[in-house]
Every structure is written in structure tokens, then in C-alpha cells.
Amino acid sequence: MNEQTTLTAQMGVRRFGRVNWTGTRTLAEREVRRFLNVWSQTVMAPLINAGLLLMIFTIAIGPTRGDVMGVPFMTFLAPGILTMTVIQNAFANTSSSMASAKVQGNIVDTLMPPLSAAELLAGYVFGSFARGMMVAAVIALGSWLFLGVGMRNPVWVLVFVLLGSTFMGGLGLIAGIFANKFDQLSAISNFIVTPLAFLSGTFYSIEALPGLMQTLCHINPFFYIIDGVRFGMIGVSDSSPWLGLVIVTAACAVVMAICWRWLDRGYRLKA
Numbered sequence: 623m624n625e626q627t628t629l630t631a632q633m634g635v636r637r638f639g640r641v642n643w644t645g646t647r648t649l650a651e652r653e654v655r656r657f658l659n660v661w662s663q664t665v666m667a668p669l670i671n672a673g674l675l676l677m678i679f680t681i682a683i684g685p686t687r688g689d690v691m692g693v694p695f696m697t698f699l700a701p702g703i704l705t706m707t708v709i710q711n712a713f714a715n716t717s718s719s720m721a722s723a724k725v726q727g728n729i730v731d732t733l734m735p736p737l738s739a740a741e742l743l744a745g746y747v748f749g750s751f752a753r754g755m756m757v758a759a760v761i762a763l764g765s766w767l768f769l770g771v772g773m774r775n776p777v778w779v780l781v782f783v784l785l786g787s788t789f790m791g792g793l794g795l796i797a798g799i800f801a802n803k804f805d806q807l808s809a810i811s812n813f814i815v816t817p818l819a820f821l822s823g824t825f826y827s828i829e830a831l832p833g834l835m836q837t838l839c840h841i842n843p844f845f846y847i848i849d850g851v852r853f854g855m856i857g858v859s860d861s862s863p864w865l866g867l868v869i870v871t872a873a874c875a876v877v878m879a880i881c882w883r884w885l886d887r888g889y890r891l892k893a
Contacts, residue, residue: 646741649732653749657715664715668707668757669764675703676769679825691827691858700765701852702824707761708783709819709844712754712790713797713811716746720798721807729891739886743795743878750791751784758783762855771855778854778863785870786847790815792877799884799891818844823852828860843873 657664679699687695723729732742762779765771773779793815801807821835822844828836839845846866853859859866884890 642737642741645735645737646745649737649742649745650748650752653715653719653746654752656719657749657753664711664753665756665760668711669760672703672707672761673764673768676700691860693856693858696769697771697856698827698852698858699825700769700771701855702848704758704761704765704855705783705786705848705851706819706824708754708758708786709790709847710815711757712750712787713794713815715750715753716791716794717798717801717807717811718794719746719749720795721801721804724798724802724891725804733888733891739882742885743792743881746795747788747791747878747881750794751787754783754787754790765855773855774857775854779851780854781867782847782850782854782863782870785867785874786851789843789847789870789874789877792874792881795881796877796884799881799889802890818842823848823860843870846870 676696676699680696683695689695690698720729723732737745758779762773797807797810801810822839822842828839828845831839840861846861846869849859849861850863850866850870853863
């Protein structure tokens with residue numbers, strides 16, 4: 623009995639400690655290097671897309687559009703475009719990484735190392751966080767230089783970009799695990815993520831929506847991420863940032879729990 627207890631204890635404590643810091647850091651570095659190797663697509667392309675959107679809105683309706691929530695329309699628009707871009711890139715980072723590994727058959731290289739489900743999750747999500755923060759910094763700099771939109775409260779911006787990148791990184795991981803083909807991943811992105819991002823107050827205040835649509839927005843975490851960043855950048859919002867903080871944090875917890883469970887079980891990962 624004593625020998626069995628000793629053996630169990632030895633098996634429960636890995637030789638590198640309770641947390642495999644080296645392995646987790648290596649996975650996180652891989653995810654960061656993966657998107658930095660194609661920086662023209664992952665960093666420059668979002669900046670150009672955001673700039674084009676701002677330019678189109680400026681030319682089309684900027685001069686004739688009145689103030690929104692007491693601020694000029696272009697000032698109101700900048701935080702929404704920034705957050706929408708962060709959301710899309712954070713989702714794309716984990717979803718494309720996981721889906722590519724599954725389709726190419728090299729997911730085994732990630733599953734074989736002595737990494738727990740929590741360590742795998744941390745490594746993958748860190749890549750989304752890093753990409754989201756980098757994209758946010760670049761677009762925020764452009765908004766300040768060309769539109770004069772600064773940061774009223776940088777702490778709120780940092781908190782919601784962090785939570786938003788984490789939430790979307792988790793959703794991307796769920797999508798990448800679930801999808802067995804790139805077509806399925808594209809369907810999730812095109813029919814779920816993009817509509818939710820566009821219909822969450824990116825280009826307008828939700829006060830302009832009918833009652834039912836407003837209600838749907840108030841149960842949509844995307845809305846609170848966008849609204850929280852807008853509050854941090856220009857000081858106006860459709861809802862309390864504290865309420866948004868609670869809801870987005872809860873949504874992150876749920877998504878992380880699902881990711882951990884799927885990684886722990888090897889759901890749709892192991893043949």
C-alpha cells in the first residue's frame with residue numbers, strides 16, 4: 623500500500639514541476655512567431671483595412687453625419703473599428719493555428735509534449751492576446767495621428783482589449799477544434815463571428831436599434847467589448863463599463879472552461 627501511494631505521488635508530480643513553464647512559453651512563442659512571420663497579412667493588412675473603412679465613412683457620410691452620443695461621428699467610429707479588428711484577428715489566430723494543425727496532420731506535435739490542457743490553452747490564447755494587442759496599438763496610433771482620437775482612460779482600453787482578445791482566442795480555439803475542414807472554419811467566421819461583430823454597435827449607438835435588437839445586443843459579449851473600448855478611448859458608452867467588465871469576464875470564464883474540457887479530453891483531436 624505504501625509503495626502504491628509513493629508511486630502515485632511520483633506520477634502526479636512531473637519532473638519539471640507542477641507547471642511546465644518551458645513548454646508553455648515555447649508554445650506561446652511559436653504562436654507569436656507564426657503570425658509575425660507573415661506580419662504583412664496579420665499586422666499591416668488590418669491597419670490598411672481599418673484605414674480604408676475610416677476613409678470610406680469619412681468620404682461617404684462623415685461631413686453630413688451629425689454627432690453620435692455627443693461626439694463627432696468619426697471620433698465615435700474609431701474605437702468600434704479598432705475593437706472589431708482586434709476581435710477578428712484574435713479569433714483568426716487560434717482558429718487558423720488549430721485548424722491548420724489538424725488538416726496538415728501535425729497536431730500530434732502539439733499533443734505529444736508533456737503539456738496539460740491548461741498549459742496548451744495558455745500557450746494558444748497568449749498568441750491571440752499578443753496579436754490583438756499589437757493590432758490595437760497600431761490602429762490606436764493611426765487614430766491618434768490622423769483623427770486626433772486619444773485615450774481618455776487607457777486602463778479601460780487595456781482591460782477590454784485583453785479580455786476581448788482572450789475571449790475571442792478561446793472562441794477561435796473552439797472553432798478550430800470543432801472544424802475538420804477550412805470550409806467549416808470559414809462558415810463559422812462568416813456566419814457567426816463577423817455578423818456578431820458588425821451588429822454590436824461598431825458603427826452606431828445601439829439606441830438607434832428597435833427594442834428587440836437592443837435586448838439582443840445586451841446579451842452579446844461582443845457589444846460589451848466594443849462599448850468598453852469606446853468608453854476608454856472617448857469617454858462615452860451605451861452601458862456601464864463595470865457591467866461590461868462583469869459580463870465579458872464571465873463569458874471568458876465559460877469559453878475557457880469549454881476549451882480546457884475539450885483539450886483535456888482530446889475532443890476531435892485524437893483519432
